[in-house]
Amino acid sequence: MKTLTIAAGFAAIATVAVAQTPVLTIYTYDSFVSEWGPGPVIETAFEAECGCDLRFVSVGDGAEILSRLRLEGPRTEADIAIGLDGNLTAAARETGIFAPTGADLPALDLPIGWEDDTFVPYDWGYFAFVYDKTRLATPPASFDELAASDLKILIQDPRSSTPGLGLLLWVKAVYGDEAEAAWTALNRRVVTATKGWSEAYGMFLEGEADMVLSYTTSPAYHIIAEDDDSKAAAIFDEGHYMQIEVAAKLATTDQPELADRFLAFLLSGEIQAAIATTNWMYPAVMPEGGLPEGFGAALDPAKALVYLGEEARTKRDEALAEWLAASSR
Amino acid sequence: MARRVLQISPATWAGGIALALVLALSFGSLAAVALRAEGDTGLGPADWAAIRFTLVQALLSAAISVALAVPVGRALARRRFAGRQVLITLLGAPFILPVIVAVLGLIAVFGRGGILSQALGLMGFEPISIYGFHGVVLAHVFFNLPLATRLILQGWLDIPSERFRLAASLGFGTRDVARVLERPMLRQVLPGAFLVIFLLCLTSFAVALTLGGGPRATTVELAIYQSFRFDFDLGRAALLALVQFALGAAAALVALRVALPTGIGAGLDRPMTRWDAASGWLRVQDAALIALATLFLVVPLAMIAINGAAALPSLPASVGWAALRSLAVALGSAALTLLLALSIAALVVRRGSKLAEAIGTLTIAASPLVIGTGLFVILFPLIRPERVALEVTVLVNAAMSLPFALRALVPALTAVEADFGRLADELGLTGTSRLRRLWLPRLRRPLGFSAGLAAALSMGDLGVIAVFASPDGGTLPLQIYRLMAAYRMGDAAGAALLLLALSLALFWVFDRGGRLDADA
Numbered sequence: 001m002k003t004l005t006i007a008a009g010f011a012a013i014a015t016v017a018v019a020q021t022p023v024l025t026i027y028t029y030d031s032f033v034s035e036w037g038p039g040p041v042i043e044t045a046f047e048a049e050c051g052c053d054l055r056f057v058s059v060g061d062g063a064e065i066l067s068r069l070r071l072e073g074p075r076t077e078a079d080i081a082i083g084l085d086g087n088l089t090a091a092a093r094e095t096g097i098f099a100p101t102g103a104d105l106p107a108l109d110l111p112i113g114w115e116d117d118t119f120v121p122y123d124w125g126y127f128a129f130v131y132d133k134t135r136l137a138t139p140p141a142s143f144d145e146l147a148a149s150d151l152k153i154l155i156q157d158p159r160s161s162t163p164g165l166g167l168l169l170w171v172k173a174v175y176g177d178e179a180e181a182a183w184t185a186l187n188r189r190v191v192t193a194t195k196g197w198s199e200a201y202g203m204f205l206e207g208e209a210d211m212v213l214s215y216t217t218s219p220a221y222h223i224i225a226e227d228d229d230s231k232a233a234a235i236f237d238e239g240h241y242m243q244i245e246v247a248a249k250l251a252t253t254d255q256p257e258l259a260d261r262f263l264a265f266l267l268s269g270e271i272q273a274a275i276a277t278t279n280w281m282y283p284a285v286m287p288e289g290g291l292p293e294g295f296g297a298a299l300d301p302a303k304a305l306v307y308l309g310e311e312a313r314t315k316r317d318e319a320l321a322e323w324l325a326a327s328s329r
Numbered sequence: 330m331a332r333r334v335l336q337i338s339p340a341t342w343a344g345g346i347a348l349a350l351v352l353a354l355s356f357g358s359l360a361a362v363a364l365r366a367e368g369d370t371g372l373g374p375a376d377w378a379a380i381r382f383t384l385v386q387a388l389l390s391a392a393i394s395v396a397l398a399v400p401v402g403r404a405l406a407r408r409r410f411a412g413r414q415v416l417i418t419l420l421g422a423p424f425i426l427p428v429i430v431a432v433l434g435l436i437a438v439f440g441r442g443g444i445l446s447q448a449l450g451l452m453g454f455e456p457i458s459i460y461g462f463h464g465v466v467l468a469h470v471f472f473n474l475p476l477a478t479r480l481i482l483q484g485w486l487d488i489p490s491e492r493f494r495l496a497a498s499l500g501f502g503t504r505d506v507a508r509v510l511e512r513p514m515l516r517q518v519l520p521g522a523f524l525v526i527f528l529l530c531l532t533s534f535a536v537a538l539t540l541g542g543g544p545r546a547t548t549v550e551l552a553i554y555q556s557f558r559f560d561f562d563l564g565r566a567a568l569l570a571l572v573q574f575a576l577g578a579a580a581a582l583v584a585l586r587v588a589l590p591t592g593i594g595a596g597l598d599r600p601m602t603r604w605d606a607a608s609g610w611l612r613v614q615d616a617a618l619i620a621l622a623t624l625f626l627v628v629p630l631a632m633i634a635i636n637g638a639a640a641l642p643s644l645p646a647s648v649g650w651a652a653l654r655s656l657a658v659a660l661g662s663a664a665l666t667l668l669l670a671l672s673i674a675a676l677v678v679r680r681g682s683k684l685a686e687a688i689g690t691l692t693i694a695a696s697p698l699v700i701g702t703g704l705f706v707i708l709f710p711l712i713r714p715e716r717v718a719l720e721v722t723v724l725v726n727a728a729m730s731l732p733f734a735l736r737a738l739v740p741a742l743t744a745v746e747a748d749f750g751r752l753a754d755e756l757g758l759t760g761t762s763r764l765r766r767l768w769l770p771r772l773r774r775p776l777g778f779s780a781g782l783a784a785a786l787s788m789g790d791l792g793v794i795a796v797f798a799s800p801d802g803g804t805l806p807l808q809i810y811r812l813m814a815a816y817r818m819g820d821a822a823g824a825a826l827l828l829l830a831l832s833l834a835l836f837w838v839f840d841r842g843g844r845l846d847a848d849a
Contacts, residue, residue: 033800036815058800159555192542198813207442327544
């Protein structure tokens, strides 16, 4: 209790001391602000021009950010949340936590149209199965081929992992009402469904499976950061489900102008280029000069699959029930 | 009698405060979560399936761990060999590792690409599959067999050497020793060991999910996590946490009722000689048991070391800072654990209160997620949670280590009071002088063990810190996850090796400190 009182005292002093410089508090997921993520670059660059103090608070993953903000309610200090994904925007909008942005934003380079005044995409990616070229010469070119093969795959549990949920919606988008039957066939290829992406990817690198659910951009990390071109993403004929990561301003922010300015800054060329090689996703606004070579050729935009807004939410519950039914047998 | 009641009141007070703290942490946090719930929720069929799976795997994991630990503990108790101390320290290792590290170590041995499958492949056999119900149980046995062995070994070491001397002079064989000395000891020690491991497996989450092979391996803790993260249904989370408590409480009631004190009595702390176990056949049997257990435990650890060694010299500086924060948390939590455990143990022993022991044991049945979220809800209006991240972690980790400390301390203190209590009363040894002159010297071994376990457990814990940490304030386990999330699996393996080494060192220092004078 004593520590608490002392700490509270310090908090009060600290608040007084920085009262002159406005503070912009950003809630985001853990890997965004780790020293290897885009967070530190963004902080340095924005503080150099805003005359403000940028404060990151790390909260688990994208879905946990929303839970945390709902838990904190209107007392939250957050001005901006970064890292919700497209599947969450309907639930997020309904809470009334977020406000439309007044920022003047550049045109987006997404393979799909994006009409939303509140949630601002800052990067995106396609889910894909990543494999090792030295161990697998001809990867499957579709879910049907995968199901008919004798390959082993690692996936993530959709209840605890964003990519895991992405795969669920991907299968739903491809198979529609046949999704449950598709899962019955696919499950024979699944080694296990891990809690998060890190476990599955680590196990894949240890050689536990032929392929792992990740992103089409994952091989770029190995090529650019490790000079290793043995990893590749299997491209499926049916198309690939998209993850769109968004940032938004909170309705309760005491720095609305600064928050809008930050959202525009997040889409600036310098930051978008940094996001590509720290978050290993495609930038929402293609920087001048494009992407480093390791990212490879762009996929045909016609192959982009995604549910948006309310549809994503209803499909999510449907797809989860089907997956559980097929997987629990 | 009245004098006695007056004498023990300070101990009772301390114990009462410690218990209140434990109750506030486990049920207060749960209430805080429940109060934030909107609308009412019930448990669906999927929840009941999760409860069933949790119960079955926990019972089986605990039963197998304890059943295997008895022969291994007996072998270790009656043999002296070079490297025995190192082996006993290593026994603590799997238990204190962060789940992901231990699981990767297990997979390196038992996985599809692991060394066992490769060896089988060379001989023309199919690779084995670790994934499924058996994988979950295998991992839980890997985590808990060492703990069970340590707890049971402690029971053997607590039988005074004079009893074995007497047994030898009476011409007792192995069977007689087992009947007269060992079975009564096991009757006292086994239920507690079983309970602790059952409770540990009850809250398992990532192990079950990673090795379970799919949603059939859904535990209650995963259902709680899903309620928070996926559905934001706080009412259901609190309800499930309550179910988890109820399962733990039921197990605690049964276990503490089954346990019986041995009545073996005090000894003179002379070095132990086991005349009854001198036969050649028994030597071979014990050697084989010890060798098998060592292989099972040490090979996965060795794989962690091999995988991490390359990256160890070039780890980023932030890993070093995270390690220092983890060390500070570990030491703080070890100290707090001892304080709480000694207070509660005194209450349990002098008041004969099994309820106090049960409450002190229940913290492992608490959902770390619910405790973390509950504390968050309570603290958020008062202070920025990340400012107290390390303090909260110390507190919660100490509460989580409490059951193990109680397992070690309560039987030891019971024995001390039974053997020396009357003498101490005669001498008027009360209050702090009783603590300093009688309890602390006689309890050195369980105290050292408890502090070592608490420190090491805290070192590897990734519970509440994940809810509270600021971007630059994480502990070593959190840093390992951050490295993995940034694709840096090599660095993560190096950091995991660092964590393994630091945890073992901490455990060794404390545990060794408690055993300086005996059992060399």
